[in-house]
Amino acid sequence: MKPEQFKHLSTYLIAKEAEDRGIKVEKLITSGFYYNSSLLKFELDGHVEHMVGQRTTKTDSVAYWLQKNKYYTKLFLAKHGLSVSPGEIFGSSQTDEIARYAAEIGFPVVAKKVGGTHGTDVYVNIENEEELREIVSRFSGSILIEKMFVGTEYRMFATKDRFVAATKRIPANVVGDGQSNIEKLVEVKNADPRRSDGYSSGLMTIKLDEHVKNVLSKQDLTLASVPKEGEIIYLRENSNLSTGGDSIDVTDLLHEDIKQIAVEAIRAVPGLAYGGVDFLTNRDISEKPSSDSYIIIEINDSPMISMHHYPYEGQPRDAAGAIVDIMFPETKE
DSSP states (O other): OOGGGOSBHHHHHHHHHHHHTTOEEEESOOSSTTTTSOEEEEEETTEEEEEETTEETTSOHHHHHHHHSHHHHHHHHHHTTOOOOOEEEEETTOHHHHHHHHHHHOSSEEEEETTOOTTTTEEEEEOSHHHHHHHHTTOOSEEEEEEOOOSEEEEEEEESSOEEEEEEEEOSEEEOOSSSOHHHHHHHHHTOTTEESSBSSSEEOOOOOHHHHHHHHHTTOOTTOOOOTTOEEEOOSSOOGGGTOEEEEOGGGSOHHHHHHHHHHHHHSTTOOEEEEEEEESSOTTSOOOTTSEEEEEEESSOOTHHHHSOSBSOOOOHHHHHHHHHOGGGOO
């Protein structure tokens, strides 16, 4: 298998790890419109597994359905004794009910699409009813309103058996040089060969859309503003790598109890074999957590593991190996 055969670097990393262990990997769609889709067959001595994206047959249909709905995932996490932010689901047309609920739990709040991915349709730090109503007007279908928890966000990767890696995700940003405007700084940062427009690398390019302009406006800035030398300007409020964020490996810094929280989060969702756990904490990650020092935002059953193999800063971690261990335990070293 070659990287150019895959739309997602993460999928290639799993296929390569399998091949390195002597497992036969076959791409089932080799031509036509869906050529870049990653429908793979793995086979070793009569043992067959399939994978789509980073989602394998080791995660069952119930787990897939549950984690696609952020609200249902929250229910199972809470039932398992893990901390989540207070939240409720509404139809996007229930504007008055949403406003009343936000006032009840207290601003600031977060609004997000119930089944959203890659950080799209997520609005954080909504400070008042007027702003909330305007944002809700952009949605259709179900919307999740949550009490905002202020802290630092991390993506942890774990299986139902063990903790694997943790990455600090920093929102898309630029660092001033005292001469260039923000638009130019973004252009320079996007020129980093480790970044791409899609998911063929471990880091994504920064898109200068209306969301970025709104975030800058809140800081009394525009794309033409020239930051001071060394000044960090954040371009988004969410830290997803898919919107241009940076990844810093922090695996060795985590308190053992936080690592166990990641494993318990996977076990909380019935039928989930592994996943990416979005973890938010207001405490140093080397310290023992308490029930009010963190929340789990959500879980992704088809996580972008390339961030752990190719972090912006820090030591690479073998997330692909952990997935192949689950698929083919007989090949564990």
